[in-house]
Amino acid sequence: MIKLTVNGKTHQLDVPADMPLLWVIRDRLGLTGTKFGCGAAQCGACTVHLDGEAIRSCVVPASLADGRQVVTIEGLDADLAVPLQQAWTEFDVPQCGYCQSGQIMSAAVLLKHNTKPTDKDIDEAMTGNVCRCGTYQRIRSAIHLAAELKRSGAMKLTLPS
Amino acid sequence: MSTPQLLDRRQFIRTAALATGGLVIAFNVPARLVKKLQAAGETVFTPNAYLRIGSDDTVTVILSHCEMGQGIWTSLSMLIAEELDASWQTIQAEHAPAAAAFYHTIYATQRTGGSTSLLSEYDRYRKAGATARQLLVQAAASRYHVAVKDCRTADGHVIIGDKKIRYGELVEDAAALPLPADVPLKDPAEWKFIGKKVKRLDTPVKINGKAIFGMDVQFPGLLTALIARAPFPGAKVKEYDAAASMAVPGVRQVVPIPGGVAVLGDDFWAAKKGRDALRVEWDFGEAAGINSDALLAELKERAVKGGLPATSSGNPDEALSRAAHVVEAEYYQPFLAHAPMEPLNCTVKLSADKCEIWTGTQTHTNDQQAAAEITGLPIDKVFINTVFLGGSFGRRNITRSDFVREAVEVAKASGKLIKTVWTREDDIQGGMYRPAFLHRFKVGLDENGTPVAWKQISVGQSVMTGGPFEKVAVINGVDMFSIEGMQTAPHVKSIPDQRIELNTPVWPVSVDNWRAVGLSHTIFAMESLSDELAHAAGKDPVAYRRMLYKDEPRLVNVLNLAAEKSGWGSPLPPGYGRGVAVFEGVGSFSAVVAEVAVSKGMPPRVTKVTCAIDCGLAINPDGVAAQMESNLAFGLSAALYSEITFKDSKVQQRNFYDYKTLRINEMPEISTFIVPSNEKPGGVGEATVGHMMPALTNAIFAATGKRIRHLPVMNQDLS
Numbered sequence: 001m002i003k004l005t006v007n008g009k010t011h012q013l014d015v016p017a018d019m020p021l022l023w024v025i026r027d028r029l030g031l032t033g034t035k036f037g038c039g040a041a042q043c044g045a046c047t048v049h050l051d052g053e054a055i056r057s058c059v060v061p062a063s064l065a066d067g068r069q070v071v072t073i074e075g076l077d078a079d080l081a082v083p084l085q086q087a088w089t090e091f092d093v094p095q096c097g098y099c100q101s102g103q104i105m106s107a108a109v110l111l112k113h114n115t116k117p118t119d120k121d122i123d124e125a126m127t128g129n130v131c132r133c134g135t136y137q138r139i140r141s142a143i144h145l146a147a148e149l150k151r152s153g154a155m156k157l158t159l160p161s
Numbered sequence: 162m163s164t165p166q167l168l169d170r171r172q173f174i175r176t177a178a179l180a181t182g183g184l185v186i187a188f189n190v191p192a193r194l195v196k197k198l199q200a201a202g203e204t205v206f207t208p209n210a211y212l213r214i215g216s217d218d219t220v221t222v223i224l225s226h227c228e229m230g231q232g233i234w235t236s237l238s239m240l241i242a243e244e245l246d247a248s249w250q251t252i253q254a255e256h257a258p259a260a261a262a263f264y265h266t267i268y269a270t271q272r273t274g275g276s277t278s279l280l281s282e283y284d285r286y287r288k289a290g291a292t293a294r295q296l297l298v299q300a301a302a303s304r305y306h307v308a309v310k311d312c313r314t315a316d317g318h319v320i321i322g323d324k325k326i327r328y329g330e331l332v333e334d335a336a337a338l339p340l341p342a343d344v345p346l347k348d349p350a351e352w353k354f355i356g357k358k359v360k361r362l363d364t365p366v367k368i369n370g371k372a373i374f375g376m377d378v379q380f381p382g383l384l385t386a387l388i389a390r391a392p393f394p395g396a397k398v399k400e401y402d403a404a405a406s407m408a409v410p411g412v413r414q415v416v417p418i419p420g421g422v423a424v425l426g427d428d429f430w431a432a433k434k435g436r437d438a439l440r441v442e443w444d445f446g447e448a449a450g451i452n453s454d455a456l457l458a459e460l461k462e463r464a465v466k467g468g469l470p471a472t473s474s475g476n477p478d479e480a481l482s483r484a485a486h487v488v489e490a491e492y493y494q495p496f497l498a499h500a501p502m503e504p505l506n507c508t509v510k511l512s513a514d515k516c517e518i519w520t521g522t523q524t525h526t527n528d529q530q531a532a533a534e535i536t537g538l539p540i541d542k543v544f545i546n547t548v549f550l551g552g553s554f555g556r557r558n559i560t561r562s563d564f565v566r567e568a569v570e571v572a573k574a575s576g577k578l579i580k581t582v583w584t585r586e587d588d589i590q591g592g593m594y595r596p597a598f599l600h601r602f603k604v605g606l607d608e609n610g611t612p613v614a615w616k617q618i619s620v621g622q623s624v625m626t627g628g629p630f631e632k633v634a635v636i637n638g639v640d641m642f643s644i645e646g647m648q649t650a651p652h653v654k655s656i657p658d659q660r661i662e663l664n665t666p667v668w669p670v671s672v673d674n675w676r677a678v679g680l681s682h683t684i685f686a687m688e689s690l691s692d693e694l695a696h697a698a699g700k701d702p703v704a705y706r707r708m709l710y711k712d713e714p715r716l717v718n719v720l721n722l723a724a725e726k727s728g729w730g731s732p733l734p735p736g737y738g739r740g741v742a743v744f745e746g747v748g749s750f751s752a753v754v755a756e757v758a759v760s761k762g763m764p765p766r767v768t769k770v771t772c773a774i775d776c777g778l779a780i781n782p783d784g785v786a787a788q789m790e791s792n793l794a795f796g797l798s799a800a801l802y803s804e805i806t807f808k809d810s811k812v813q814q815r816n817f818y819d820y821k822t823l824r825i826n827e828m829p830e831i832s833t834f835i836v837p838s839n840e841k842p843g844g845v846g847e848a849t850v851g852h853m854m855p856a857l858t859n860a861i862f863a864a865t866g867k868r869i870r871h872l873p874v875m876n877q878d879l880s
Contacts, residue, residue, distance in 0.1 A: 016410065019430045027385075027428035032377035033370020035551070036429070037502050038585040042817035045502060073370035081369075088368045092360055092783060095791055096230030097367030098374060098502040098551030123826035130817060132502050132552050133230045134794025136828035138787070 002066040006031070007075025015062050022046045022057040024065075025072060033073040033101045037130070044129030047102040048072050054109040056128070073101040079150070080108040087146035095133035103129045107143050115151050117143060211289040212241050214297075218317055218329035220247050222254045222286075225263035225271065226278040227523055229550035229557070230791070231846040232784040233278045234363045237286055239354045239780055240279075244290030244347060247328075248317035249354070254362055256547035259525035270629065271525035274558045274674065276747035276844020279780055283842055291344040293335075300334035301326050349839060358783045363549070374551045378508045378519040378580060384413055385429045386571045386581045387436040390421035392592045392812050393448035393669045398422060398441055405438035414577065415439065418570040425575055429582055445810045448669035453806040453813075457493070459666065460599040463620045464491070468664030469638045472648045475658035477605075480614030484605025486697045491602075492686040493871045496805035497595035497675055498588065498820060503551020505583040505591075507568035515542045516572075520565060521550030523558035527629065531562040532569045554795065555674035559593055560628030589820050590812040594805055595675030596622040598643070600686035610698025610705060612652055615659035619644050621682070622672045623665045639663045645679025646746055647687060651713040670807070676795060677847040680746045684851030685800075685858075688742040689870065692859045702741050702859065703729050715750040716743055718836060719773040723752035726834050727771035736760055737768075740859025742852040747844030749776040750836075753793065755829070755856035759864045759879060767797060767829040767857060772849060774833065777840035786833040788845040793831055796853030798823035801874050821875070 004011050006029060015024055020039075025031050025048065034057060037045030041056035048057045049071040071077075076084075084104050094100045103126070110117055110125035117125070122143050131139070213221050222241050228234040234254045242252050257263040263271050266281045294314055301319035302309045304326075311321060318325045349355070366372040389401075401422050403415035411431025416423050422441055426432030445451075481487055508519040509532075516532045522545065529543040536543075550557055557564075568581040583591065598621035605614030625634035625642050634641050640663070647653065648661050675681055695705035703724045710716040720743045724730075729739060736759055743752040756769040772789045779785045802821035806813045814820040858869040861879065869877050 016430065023428060023430045027430070030379060031370075032373070032379070035374075035502070036376060036504065036582075038817050040585065040816050040818065042585075043502065085368045089360070089364050092364055092787065094230075094361070094364055094367035095232070095787060096502065096550060096552040097363065097372050098549075100367050101370050104368060126825045130502065130822055130824060132500060132554070132795070132798075132822060134791040134798075134823070134828070135787075136794065136823075136825040137790055137831055139825065140828075 002062055004062070004065055004070060005068070006070045007072060013062070017061060017063040019062045020058050021048070021060045021062050021065050021070065024062045025057060025070070031072050031074055035098055035101055037099065037102075042130070043099070044106060045099050045102040047105040047129065049105060049109065052109075052112070054106050073105060076105070076108055080111060083146040083149035084108060084111070084142070086149060087142040090145060091138040091142045093135050093138040093142050095135055099129060099131045103131065103139055107139070107146065110143065111147055111150055116147055211286060212245075212293060214293065214328055214332050216329045216332055218248070218251045218327055219253060220245065220251050222252060223257045224254055225257050225265070225282065226273040227256060227521065227547050227550055228363060229273070229521065229523070229553040231278070231788060232361060232781065235359060235361045236279060236780045236784055237282055238362055239359055240282060240286035241290035243352055243354045244287045245294045246314035246316065247290075249359070251317055252362065259529050259543070259545040264526070270527070272527075272558070273523040276846040276848065279842040280748065280844070287346050288344060291346055292341060295341050295344050296335040296338050297328055297331045299338055300331040304331075304334060355780055356778065356782065359781050361784070372549050374503050374549045375506045375508065375519060375521045376503055376551065376582065378548065380508075380510075380578060382578055383508070384425040384427065384575075384577050384579050385432045386423045386425045386579045387432040387584070388418070388421045388423045388567060388571070388581060389436055389439055389441045390567070390587070390591070391443050391445065392590050393445060393451070393810070394420070394592065394671045395446040395448055395669050396420070397444045397446065399444045400442050402440040405440065406435040409435045409438055414575050416571065416574040418567060418574050421567070423571045423575070423581075425571075425577060425579060432582070433584070446669065448810055451669065451807045451810050453808065456597065456668065456807070460493070460597065460620045463664040463666060464599055464601045464618050466664065468618055468620070468662040471639045471644055471661040471663050473660045477614045477616045477658045477660050480658035481603060481605040481616065484614055485608045486606040486610070487603065488606065488690070488693055488697045489603045490690055490693055491870060492600045492689055494598050494682045494685060495803070495872060496597045496670065497799055497803050498805050498814070499554040499556035499593075499675055500588060500817075500820060500822060501550075501552030501554055501556055504585055504588045505556065505564040506581055507565050508580040509568045509572035510578050511536060511569070511572040514538070515544060516569065517544045517546065518565065518569070519546045519548060520568075521548055521553070521557055522565060523550075523553060524562055527560070528562045528565040531566045535566065535569045535573060554676040555678070556593065558674045560673060563593065585816045589805075589814050589816060592671035593673040594670065595681055596624060596672040598682040600683070602686075602690055604690070604694060606694060606698055610694065610700055611708070612656055612694065613658065615653055615656045615661070617647070617661045618664065619647070619662070620664045620666065622668055622670070624672055624674060624678060638665070640665060642679035645683050646744060647683050650687060651716065652709040655712065677746070677850040680744070680847065680851040682851070684742065684744045684746070685854040685872065688744060688852070688855035689858060692740070692855065692862065693868065701730070706741065706743055710743065713745065713750070715775050716745060719743060719750050719752040719775050722773035722834055722836065723754045723771050726773065726832065727754035727756070727769070729754060736864060738860045738862065738864025740856045740861070740863055742856040742859065744852060746851065747847050749774055749843035749845060749848040751775070751849045751852055753849055753852040753856040755853070755860045757857060757860035757864055759861060761880065764801065765857070765861055765874060765879065766827070770829045770831045770853070770856070772831065772833045773836065774845070774848060775836035775838055776843040776845050776848065777838050778842050779835050779838075780842060782835055785835055785845050789833040789849055790831045792847065792849040793853045794823055794828060796850040797829070797857060800854040800857050800872055801827075804873050804876070
């Protein structure tokens with residue numbers, strides 16, 4: 001049995017110790033916003049926050065998350081989710097959209113630590129997230145805008161409908 | 162907007178039942194659906210609709226094509242919103258079920274592909290919107306006893322004098338009216354949506370985790386199936402041992418299917434561990450011992466032997482002997498995997514009287530046929546629920562519906578409600594590749610550099626043979642997609658002395674549609690060659706192409722635009738170079754200029770890309786720009802890094818660590834310029850994938866003097 005707190009809700013789960021966190025989140029808890037892309041920490045589609053840091057949930061065994069806090073795209077705090085989602089909307093970033101949960105979760109950790117990321121900072125934080133549609137240019141623009149929104153507190157504190 | 166509908170048909174009924182009234186516009190009527198809707202209390206006159214309007218004003222656009230990132234969720238909706246004079250806030254979209262009413266207007270089958278969705282629907286969807294508008298106006302005119310000409314529409318309302326009536330208030334009356342015989346369409350000068358920047362309708366659900374892809378389909382009791390399959394279609398399971406698999410906790414069943422063995426588990430992880438534990442012995446058949454080195458050697462041998470003529474006129478050998486310059490070149494491009502972000506998957510619920518499928522597919526009718534063939538059910542008992550596609554690039558447009566077919570086989574063999582899931586390794590090693598191609602040229606130029614003799618042999622597997630388009634695409638043994646755009650290029654078709662041959666090997670490697678299909682390799686060959694011809698003629702690459710393509714003004718126009726916007730000819734720092742490519746494809750004319758920096762011991766870095774496109778009418782210009790970014794990133798990724806190779810019947814690449822793809826730090830700054838036009842809409846989803854490859858290598862030549870004729874660039878020595 002492991003104890004997992006996901007998006008603020010605590011679960012007692014009977015799962016194999018080697019079962020990756022990704023599949024606990026998707027197949028046991030039914031939260032499908034976190035995506036399976038590679039199973040090898042190569043593409044970042046499965047990015048979630050474990051105790052506040054971005055991790056690739058497809059390779060982190062559930063046992064390692066025992067007793068810890070997990071945040072998925074569905075539970076991202078409004079102070080990060082709002083500027084990111086508004087900026088993503090402004091630039092109409094997604095195409096197929098499959099990688100975007102992971103992109104946003106990686107960008108959220110960048111913005112948490114860095115109020116004014118440079119292009120180089122963005123490269124470093126986001127290189128682990130693959131997008132086959134090639135939305136990278138818009139992701140970059142959106143991260144700059146999200147940082148600006150967050151700094152200025154200018155955004156309306158509502159999520160885009 | 163609402164969450165995309167997972168269960169289209171059921172959702173349809175539920176929505177209908179909740180609404181107090183509604184208007185459904187359509188042209189074909191399946192009686193079954195009419196009965197259901199009427200039973201649900203809905204006001205209906207002809208369902209199977211391209212749109213319906215609820216009494217709450219919601220306009221639902223039903224998409225005959227699938228959304229895989231290319232943006233039709235929005236652009237098809239724009240066509241209806243435009244003619245309906247709808248309020249954009251009331252528009253929502255959903256995928257159509259599989260049915261004849263949604264057949265592609267050109268392909269006559271339900272299919273998304275060839276960058277043709279807007280071309281297919283430009284008239285049909287506008288007419289659907291205009292018809293609805295006319296009925297709403299008539300309903301308003303009758304209710305208020307005024308003439309139709311005294312009514313106008315705007316922003317989801319019929320306006321009579323100072324009265325504004327919501328569409329939702331009129332739907333019940335409108336639904337009782339007979340369909341008008343013909344409806345006029347707007348003059349383009351009146352357009353409010355078409356040609357304007359409109360926000361994507363699918364952005365909200367794609368940034369909060371709510372969008373439903375095939376991978377996300379869930380049902381109580383659903384088992385996940387992973388399949389042990391060979392990468393070669395002719396391979397067979399010799400024997401297998403399931404004992405260790407069945408010992409894995411959570412594994413429920415192991416069943417053989419044609420071409421593989423499926424392991425069914427309570428969840429992905431159980432099925433994955435079960436499959437890891439499975440012992441399978443394969444008979445590779447003709448694919449035994451297959452090896453990339455040998456395949457490349459065979460392509461070269463075949464290029465020497467010659468092939469079937471695609472064009473033959475005059476006497477090219479004699480013309481070559483008289484030419485002022487003769488240029489010979491050979492270009493090779495490898496097998497490529499699609500690697501969409503969402504690995505393939507397919508959910509199947511099979512019962513005695515119907516087969517229900519949930520997946521992201523581009524080929525509804527073929528999938529229905531495949532499922533009907535396997536289950537013995539009539540085709541109209543196969544129901545396809547289309548969900549968002551997490552990318553495709555052609556992988557979900559496979560001639561034999563491979564991933565749907567095997568999922569139906571698993572459901573049939575196991576008797577369970579199942580979802581197949583492919584791992585990334587299954588995807589990279591799963592075949593259906595872009596075929597490897599070799600194009601060899603011998604071209605004679607006159608003193609001005611104009612081609613006067615053209616000899617060409619192209620060698621590579623056929624994508625269209627054995628597929629639904631074989632009859633139209635393969636002519637006298639020549640798959641026109643193997644040489645797509647080559648013999649019809651403006652500088653080739655005008656040469657009196659020419660011979661283009663095609664040699665088509667039949668190999669056990671499966672090949673299929675890959676984004677841009679033939680153009681994914683023919684543009685690299687043609688536009689690398691044009692650069693070499695310019696060099697031989699001692700001319701600037703842009704100036705030379707102006708001369709070469711002079712008979713196609715739309716091509717020259719985009720060339721000039723890209724050259725101007727990229728600062729072609731302006732000085733660059735040492736180690737930098739610019740390369741150009743210009744070509745017509747999927748009904749659009751495009752030019753790309755790449756700027757590259759090459760430094761010793763480092764992979765080439767593309768710093769800037771300028772793209773000019775004449776795609777006819779650009780329905781959603783920002784969508785066109787997004788697609789150019791996508792095309793160019795996709796082409797750049799392939800040109801720099803991608804290659805599938807075989808050794809001793811094994812695919813050597815496995816995952817993103819050895820099938821490398823472009824990342825954000827390698828993404829160039831891309832600027833797109835769209836030529837204003839009211840010509841019919843051309844394609845954009847595949848328009849410039851091919852251009853990026855020669856633009857890159859031509860830029861490397863400009864920077865270093867090194868001509869790259871084999872892709873990927875990663876494998877070439879640039880020192």
